[in-house]
Amino acid sequence: xxxxxxxxxxxxxxxxxxxxxxxxxxxxxxxxxxxxxxxxxxxxxxxxxxxxxxxxxxxxxxxxxxxxxxxxxxxxxxxxxxxxxxxxxxxxxxxxxxxxxxxxxxxxxxxxxxxxxxxxxxxxxxxxxxxxxxxxxxxxxxxxxxxxxxxxxxxxxxxxxxxxxxxxxxxxxxxxxxxxxxxxxxxxxxxxxxxxxxxxxxxxxxxxxxxxxxxxxxxxxxxxxxxxxxxxxxxxxxxxxxxxxxxxxxxxxxxxxxxxxxxxxxxxxxxxxxxxxxxxxxxxxxxxxxxxxxxxxxxxxxxxxxxxxxxxxxxxxxxxxxxxxxxxxxxxxxxxxxxxxxxxxxxxxxxxxxxxxxx
Amino acid sequence: xxxxxxxxxxxxxxxxxxxxxxxxxxxxxxxxxxxxxxxxxxxxxxxxxxxxxxxxxxxxxxxxxxxxxxxxxxxxxxxxxxxxxxxxxxxxxxxxxxxxxxxxxxxxxxxxxxxxxxxxxxxxxxxxxxxxxxxxxxxxxxxxxxxxxxxxxxxxxxxxxxxxxxxxxxxxxxxxxxxxxxxxxxxxxxxxxxxxxxxxxxxxxxxxxxxxxxxxxxxxxxxxxxxxxxxxxxxxxxxxxxxxxxxxxxxxxxxxxxxxxxxxxxxxxxxxxxxxxxxxxxxxxxxxxxxxxxxxxxxxxxxxxxxxxxxxxxxxxxxxxxxxxxxxxxxxxxxxxxxxxxxxxxxxxxxxxxxxxxxxxxxxxxxxxxxxxxxxxxxxxxxxxxxxxxxx
Numbered sequence: 001x002x003x004x005x006x007x008x009x010x011x012x013x014x015x016x017x018x019x020x021x022x023x024x025x026x027x028x029x030x031x032x033x034x035x036x037x038x039x040x041x042x043x044x045x046x047x048x049x050x051x052x053x054x055x056x057x058x059x060x061x062x063x064x065x066x067x068x069x070x071x072x073x074x075x076x077x078x079x080x081x082x083x084x085x086x087x088x089x090x091x092x093x094x095x096x097x098x099x100x101x102x103x104x105x106x107x108x109x110x111x112x113x114x115x116x117x118x119x120x121x122x123x124x125x126x127x128x129x130x131x132x133x134x135x136x137x138x139x140x141x142x143x144x145x146x147x148x149x150x151x152x153x154x155x156x157x158x159x160x161x162x163x164x165x166x167x168x169x170x171x172x173x174x175x176x177x178x179x180x181x182x183x184x185x186x187x188x189x190x191x192x193x194x195x196x197x198x199x200x201x202x203x204x205x206x207x208x209x210x211x212x213x214x215x216x217x218x219x220x221x222x223x224x225x226x227x228x229x230x231x232x233x234x235x236x237x238x239x240x241x242x243x244x245x246x247x248x249x250x251x252x253x254x255x256x257x258x259x260x261x262x263x264x265x266x267x268x269x270x271x272x273x274x275x276x277x278x279x280x281x282x283x284x285x286x287x288x289x290x291x292x293x294x295x296x297x298x299x300x301x302x303x304x305x306x307x308x309x310x311x312x313x314x315x316x317x318x319x320x321x322x323x324x325x326x327x328x329x330x331x332x333x334x335x336x337x338x339x340x341x342x343x344x345x346x347x348x349x350x351x352x353x354x355x356x357x358x359x
Numbered sequence: 360x361x362x363x364x365x366x367x368x369x370x371x372x373x374x375x376x377x378x379x380x381x382x383x384x385x386x387x388x389x390x391x392x393x394x395x396x397x398x399x400x401x402x403x404x405x406x407x408x409x410x411x412x413x414x415x416x417x418x419x420x421x422x423x424x425x426x427x428x429x430x431x432x433x434x435x436x437x438x439x440x441x442x443x444x445x446x447x448x449x450x451x452x453x454x455x456x457x458x459x460x461x462x463x464x465x466x467x468x469x470x471x472x473x474x475x476x477x478x479x480x481x482x483x484x485x486x487x488x489x490x491x492x493x494x495x496x497x498x499x500x501x502x503x504x505x506x507x508x509x510x511x512x513x514x515x516x517x518x519x520x521x522x523x524x525x526x527x528x529x530x531x532x533x534x535x536x537x538x539x540x541x542x543x544x545x546x547x548x549x550x551x552x553x554x555x556x557x558x559x560x561x562x563x564x565x566x567x568x569x570x571x572x573x574x575x576x577x578x579x580x581x582x583x584x585x586x587x588x589x590x591x592x593x594x595x596x597x598x599x600x601x602x603x604x605x606x607x608x609x610x611x612x613x614x615x616x617x618x619x620x621x622x623x624x625x626x627x628x629x630x631x632x633x634x635x636x637x638x639x640x641x642x643x644x645x646x647x648x649x650x651x652x653x654x655x656x657x658x659x660x661x662x663x664x665x666x667x668x669x670x671x672x673x674x675x676x677x678x679x680x681x682x683x684x685x686x687x688x689x690x691x692x693x694x695x696x697x698x699x700x701x702x703x704x705x706x707x708x709x710x711x712x713x714x715x716x717x718x719x720x721x722x723x724x725x726x727x728x729x730x731x732x733x734x735x736x737x738x739x740x741x742x743x744x745x746x747x748x749x750x751x
Contacts, residue, residue, distance in 0.1 A: 001659075004360070271677055348649075350642070352645060352652070
C-alpha cells in the first residue's frame, strides 16, 4: 500500500506548482479578478492548452493523465486560487469526447487548444435533480428556456446545455448570448443567466445524455474537492506565516494557544480533505465500484471543511484579514463557489448515504 | 498511490472473517444484555475470547516467531482489529498488556522476563494493567512522583497511580516510577509489580458509566524485584515513548469499522421507528456516514504510509482527535435521533438490540481525555507539524 504520489505524479505536482507560481501568482489572480472582464487570462489558458493540461480528463491515448493527476492539478490550482473556468472547461472537453456526434468532435478539437471556451449550462431556477425534468427544451433544432449560474457563460464560444430531450450543444450566436450577469460574493466568478432561443445540436440523448452529465458531475465534484484541499492548504500556510510574524503583547500571536488550537483544527479539516479527495481520485482511476460514493464523501466533506478553514483564516489574520488588500477573502470566496457547484453538500450527502455500507 | 490490499492480505481478511464466524458465539453487546452476567463474569467472557484468539495464533502476530509471532505486518494487524470490531467481538483483557508491555519486553526486556511473562500474558492467565498516569501527572506524564527506592538488591515503590484500566482484575501492573528526583526524563524507570502483595492497595474507581473498569492503586513500600526492572535504571521514559509509537498503525481501521457497525445499528433503529425516510433525519444520518468514511480515509492513508515505510506524518494526532471527537458527535446525534430509547441501558427492557447507546454515549467522553487529550494533540499539531512559534 502507498498513499503518497508516484514519482511521475509528484513531478507533475512540482512542475504545475512552478508554472502557476510563476505565471499565475496571486497578484495575477487579483488583476484578473479586478480588471479582466472575461474573468480569466486567455494567454494563460492558451499556454495550458499547449502544455496539454486541457486534455487531462481524456483517455490516455488522447492525452489524458488520469483522475489522480487531475486531482494533483486541481489542488495546485486551488493553492493559487487560479481564476477562470478551468474545471468547467476540462469537464466539458471530457463530455464532448463521450459524444459520438461530429459537431462534438469539432468542438472537442477546438476546446482542447485552450483558446475556445466550452462551458456548461445546467442549473435552472427550479432545482431538478433529474435532468430529464428540465424546463429547457430542445425542439426543431432549437434550445429554448432559461439557465442560471452558467459559469463564465458570457464569453463561452459554446455551451453544453442540459434539456429535457438530452444534452445540447449551442454555439455562441453572432449577436452573443441573451445573458444577464449574476454577481455572486466571489468577485473572481463570472456567472450569467441565459435565456436560450438558439440553434443547437443534440449531442446525447436518453441514457447516454444522463451518463455524460453524470460523469461531468462526478469528475467536477472530484476536481472541486481537490481544489478545495489546495485552497485550504495554502490558507493555512498563509495564516501560520502571518501569526508567526505578527506580534502582540511582545510575542508572536502564533504562540498563543487559542490560535494554535484553531490552526490545528484547520489542519485536521484540510488533511482529512486531502485523504478523502485523493482516495476518491485513486478509486476513480482504478475503476473501483465505490468511486462515485467516495467522490461524494469527499465533496460533502470538503465544502464545510473549506468554509471553516477559509473563515478561520480571516479570523487568524485579525482586522487585516477583513481587508480587500489581504488574501484570505479570495480563498474563502472560491471555496464558497466550489461548495455550491458540481453537486451541493446536501446532494452529495444523499448520494453517499444511498451507497453507504451503513444501510 | 495504491490503496489495495494485496491478495495475501485479502486472503487473511477472509480467513479472519471465517474464523470469527466460527468461533464467536455472539456479539459482546448481547453478552452485556444477558442478565446472567455481572462485571466479573463478563471479564471471564473476555478472558475466554482472548484464549481462543491466542490458540488461533492471532495475538502478538507481529512479534518474533518464538514469542507467538507469525511475520504479520501492521496491515495484517489493522485488518484483524477491524474485523474483530466489525463483529462486535469482546475486547481482550490484555488489550494494553499485549500491544504495550509485549514489545517493551521483546525490545528492552531480559530473556528471563520474556520467558516468565509473555506466555501467560498471551493466554490471559495473567492480566496486566498499566501504571503510568497519576493524580498529578496526566497529560504532563513526566511530572510523575511515584518513586522506587533501593532496598537491598530490590526496590520499594511508594505513590499513587490512577485510571488503571482493568486494574480491579489485574494480576500485575507495569509501572513508571521515579528513581532520580533530579532528572525529569532520565530519572524514570520501568518496573513490573505483582498486585497481590502487601503494600499494594487496588481500588475500583467508579466511572460516569456506573462501572468500575478503572482502578486507582496505592503503593506503600510495595516490592519490585531487581529482576523485574525492564531495561536499565533511568530508561523508563524512553521505553514508554517507543511503545506509544509502536502500534500507530494497528487501530487505523478499527474505529471506522466499529463506528460503521454502530451507525448500521442507528440506521436500523431509525427504520424501525419510522423516521429514516424523513429528509432531515436522512441528512443527519448521511452526514455521520460521510464523516466516518473520511475518518477511514485518514486511517488508510496512515496505514498505507506505514506499509510503504514512510516516516510518520501529521496523521496520528489528527486521527486521535478525529476518532475521539467524532465518537462524541456520533453518539450525541444517535441519542437525539433515537429519542429516549437511545438512553436505555443495554440491560434494560426494550433497549436497542445491537448497540449499547447509553454506554457508548458516556464512554465517548473519555476518548478525548485518555491517551493524549485533544488539547495535547492540538499542541502537538501546532508545534510539531505547523511549527507555530513558542512563547518566549
